[in-house]
Every structure is written in C-alpha cells, then in structure tokens.
Amino acid sequence: MRYIMAIDQGTSSSRCILYDREGKMVAAAQREFRQIFPQPGWVEHDPEEIWRTQAAVCREALRQANLQPADVAALGITNQRETVVVWDRRTGTPVYPAIVWQDRRTAEHCARLRAAGWEEKVQAKTGLLLDPYFSATKIRWILDHIDGALDKALQGELAFGTVDSWLVWKMTQGELHITDVSNASRTLLFDIDTLSWDLELLDLFGIPAAMLPGVKASSECYGLTRDPLLGAGIRIAAIVGDQQASLFGQLCVEPGMAKCTYGTGSFLVMNTGPEKIVSKHRLLTTVAWKIGDRVDYALEGSVFVGGAAIQWLRDGLHLFDAAADSEKLAVSVSDNGGVYFVPAFTGLGAPFWDPDARGAIFGLTRGVSAAHIARAALESIAFQVDDILAVLAEDCGRPVSQLRIDGGAAANRFLAQFQSDISALEVVRPAHLETTALGAAYLAGLAVGVWTLEELATQWRSDRFFQHSMPAEAVETHKKQWRKAVARVRAWAE
Numbered sequence: 001m002r003y004i005m006a007i008d009q010g011t012s013s014s015r016c017i018l019y020d021r022e023g024k025m026v027a028a029a030q031r032e033f034r035q036i037f038p039q040p041g042w043v044e045h046d047p048e049e050i051w052r053t054q055a056a057v058c059r060e061a062l063r064q065a066n067l068q069p070a071d072v073a074a075l076g077i078t079n080q081r082e083t084v085v086v087w088d089r090r091t092g093t094p095v096y097p098a099i100v101w102q103d104r105r106t107a108e109h110c111a112r113l114r115a116a117g118w119e120e121k122v123q124a125k126t127g128l129l130l131d132p133y134f135s136a137t138k139i140r141w142i143l144d145h146i147d148g149a150l151d152k153a154l155q156g157e158l159a160f161g162t163v164d165s166w167l168v169w170k171m172t173q174g175e176l177h178i179t180d181v182s183n184a185s186r187t188l189l190f191d192i193d194t195l196s197w198d199l200e201l202l203d204l205f206g207i208p209a210a211m212l213p214g215v216k217a218s219s220e221c222y223g224l225t226r227d228p229l230l231g232a233g234i235r236i237a238a239i240v241g242d243q244q245a246s247l248f249g250q251l252c253v254e255p256g257m258a259k260c261t262y263g264t265g266s267f268l269v270m271n272t273g274p275e276k277i278v279s280k281h282r283l284l285t286t287v288a289w290k291i292g293d294r295v296d297y298a299l300e301g302s303v304f305v306g307g308a309a310i311q312w313l314r315d316g317l318h319l320f321d322a323a324a325d326s327e328k329l330a331v332s333v334s335d336n337g338g339v340y341f342v343p344a345f346t347g348l349g350a351p352f353w354d355p356d357a358r359g360a361i362f363g364l365t366r367g368v369s370a371a372h373i374a375r376a377a378l379e380s381i382a383f384q385v386d387d388i389l390a391v392l393a394e395d396c397g398r399p400v401s402q403l404r405i406d407g408g409a410a411a412n413r414f415l416a417q418f419q420s421d422i423s424a425l426e427v428v429r430p431a432h433l434e435t436t437a438l439g440a441a442y443l444a445g446l447a448v449g450v451w452t453l454e455e456l457a458t459q460w461r462s463d464r465f466f467q468h469s470m471p472a473e474a475v476e477t478h479k480k481q482w483r484k485a486v487a488r489v490r491a492w493a494e
C-alpha cells in the first residue's frame, strides 16, 4: 500500500498519475475524449466516455508501474468544475450529455435573474455571479428540456452531480452520491458560510433538493471503489475541484499566496485562509478546501480563453503545427507590431463577465505577419490575467508579489516573462508542473496519514524564476492599447 493515485478529469482529457510516498511520480496516463458542439455556444461531453477514459487511464497507469489496486493506499479525485451530469438513480444512465462549464446556452436565463435583481443576494450566499458558467441554470435547462425529467427529479429518481460525483457514483457502482465543498461551491446552490445547500436558491433555480449529492470535506475517506473496470477496494480519500487542487499542489497554503493555471482557460486563484473576502470587482469567492474541520477560502478570477487561443491559431488558422511553436514564432519579431488580440470567443469572464463580447484582432497593417499575431495571442493571455491581478490588488489592499504558474501554456517562456513584465511581479514555475493531480494526491495522502501538512509544506521546488524588467512607459503603452481593444469587443453579439 505504498502509492497514491490521482485522477485528474479535465475538460479535454482524463488523466491518472501514480505517486509514491515521497510524492514522486511513478506512472502517468492520459486520454483525450470528444468535445461535442451541437450548436454555437454549446459544449457537451459524453459522461459514459468520461468514465470509460478515466477508468482506462487508471488501469494503464497501474500497468505501467506494474502495480495492483491493492498497492494503492488512497485515491484522490480532481475534476473540471461546474460541468453538469444528471442521471437516473435506478439505471445509472445519464438523461442528457454532460453540459460543460464553457456552455453559454443559459445566458438568457441568467440575464432574466439579473434583471430581477437577484445577483447581489446570490453573490452574498454563494460568492459567485449570475453567469451561465456555473451549474444551476444548466441543471434547470435539462429539467426543462428532457421529457419527464422534472417529474422524475421531484420523485427523487434523478441524481445531479458535477464530474466528481459522477465518477464516485460510477466507481462505487451507485453506492455513494457525494461531492466536496470546493465543487459544491461552484454550483450557485451552495451557501459558502453555512456549507450547506441553500433552500432559497434551490427554489429560485427550480431544482429539487432530492437530486443533490451529500457534501463532504475535501480530504477524508469516503468509501471504497467497487467497479472492476477501475479496480475494487481502493480507498477514495480526496475530492477537490481542479483549480483548488492546483492551488494546493502549488502549496499555496498560506493566505496571500496565489497561483495561475494556464490551460484551455486561465485561472488565477489566491488563498485567503479562513477569511472569506467578498470582491468589489466581480471576482469569485470560493471554497478552497476543507481539511478536518478547517475550511479555507480563495478569491478567483476565471478567464475562459487562454491556451485555447493558441489552439485556434494552430487548428483554425494553421499558423504552426504544435502549441509550443507559438513561442519560436512570437520571439522571431521584436514586438507585437501594434497588434492586440482579444480572444473573447465565448464572451469574457472575470472581471468583465460579458457573455456577448466576441473575439477581435486590432491594429492590422500590411506589415503584420503570423509572428505578430502569435505574439499578440500570447500577450493576450497575460493581459487577461493582469486585468484580474489589478482588481485582486484592490480587493486585498496589496498587490500579489509572487505568482506560481502551471498548466500547459506555463511551459512558454515568452508568456511567463511577459506576465512578469506586464504585471510587475515575480513569476515562478515549479519543478513539478502537474500541480492539479499533485494537489489531489496530497489531499488523499493527508486523509490516510501518508504525510502531514507540515511535511508537505517543505516539498515545493522551483524550476525557474521570471523577474520583470520592462520599462514602466512601455508597460503603460501596452495596457492602454489593451484596454482600448477590450472596450471595442464588449457586447459585440448583443
């Protein structure tokens, strides 16, 4: 029983990493799955495919390390958040595909509730805003559009879960229907003070309480796996949303410590300790994790399109073959040639929350090349994060001085240096970049006594520091042009 298994069920792939008792990676497996776009602005996944790919990578990782389920001391789950699965409790079959966090189909429902003056109350209870990003309106959409679903839900025959709940249900063959506080805090139905489902919000969104999972801590033994596909008898000992997991994996365990994950989107999260800070600038207050009786909170800024802009240059415009080539192209020119790119493909997230913004590239002249556009795309990732850092500083009364970074695009040195320059802070890349899985493994190991928090705190290792050196005048010019570009894309699709 010497190993910890981390399951990282992300937006574009299912991953499994096995760690030894020193926190060293011993095996890793990953499988992509289908992204389904049935209509513009809609994004779905097949919940059965999520489960199949997840179980398969777990088996694959065990095989790679030549281990059996019995060698695993504990399993931790981390997952794409907010995504909704609704299934029939009797048959275990989903009644509709998973509606993914990026899906904008419920924008009008949110606008109606905002117009009726609900946002302030919702923010006070949940720490969130009325945006289609979160789970509640997505659940209601399923109840409204699937024949008989509402009746069945009222009778207690349907279950709702974020992806963590769905995976636990599958791996325990329907024995456990649970989630943790960090995932629950992303649904718009959860009171982050009392840490319980909120009856008034359930009523507001029209969601029967009988559908909801039980809410647990992020690090505790919930039960054993039963499904032979994954392997039976493994202790499930952690559940945590993926951005909170990477905050933990980066060991940002003290108030004021912040990380940014540059993946499909970019997620900047700052630990605020037991204190719940309410943003005056439309950042999210969210539960970081609950360990034992202690709850930590975080402030979060979510950017919907980060690395996805690079993906678009690769797959949509065919400017290069691999995302990593964006760096070579960007540094082949000495500046952005006056080009500013706002990749608001699915609207803008924090701090603007504008579902009707759309992407645009500004400053085009005859001299602009693919290199300038690649550079502008990478710069746009940093500008969006900088917009969040600016309001975060106002909310906290002091600027963030060090940012720990991770995620696929954190490998890009130009991006890391530009972030440091534009935001005037130190950017640090850790030696172990898979911080999301590591966070889930740490929390699972804590629950079964493999390590203590004090031991973990000494584990973090840096790989590279980026210090800012851009002259203040150049920074100001960049920011002015970026602000102008953002102002022009607002409400474009209204």
Ligand SMILES: Nc1ncnc2c1ncn2[C@@H]1O[C@H](COP(=O)(O)OP(=O)(O)O)[C@@H](O)[C@H]1O
Binding pocket: 010, 011, 012, 013, 262, 263, 264, 265, 306, 307, 308, 309, 310, 311, 323, 324, 325, 326, 327, 407, 408, 409, 410, 411, 412
């Ligand atoms: N070297 C790179 N430079 C810029 N972007 C990159 C680089 N490597 C990967 N990316 C981008 O990062 C994203 C993948 O990161 P990952 O952390 O795996 O995302 P997710 O967890 O959201 O699936 C893709 O959108 C890809 O375009």
Ligand SMILES: O=P(O)(O)OC[C@H](O)CO
Binding pocket: 009, 010, 011, 012, 079, 080, 081, 082, 101, 241, 242, 243, 263, 264, 265
């Ligand atoms: O799966 P990721 O890494 O794109 O993360 C998605 C976030 O959890 C959405 O809130």
